[in-house]
Amino acid sequence: GRFDQGDPNQNFFTITQSQKDHYTIMQIFTEKGNYSAEIKDGVGLVQTMDEGVTDQELHHDHP
Secondary structure (H helix, E strand, O other): OEOOOOOOOOOEEEEEEEOOOOEEEEEEEEOOEEEEEEEEOOEEEEEEOOOOOOHHHHOOOOO
C-alpha cells in the first residue's frame, strides 16, 4: 500500500497474512525509518529493520 504523503517510492507498506496460523506481518517503509510488525493471535511486536552493517559495528573489538 501507499501513504498519502511523501515520495511513494520511499513511503509504502506491505501486509502478509496467514488466516490458518492467525499471523500477520506488516512491513512499513518510510523516509524516517523502516519497521516490521508481527501480529500473532492478536499480540503485536514492532521492530526496526536493520539497514545493514554499519561502520561502527565492523570496527569494534571482540573479547
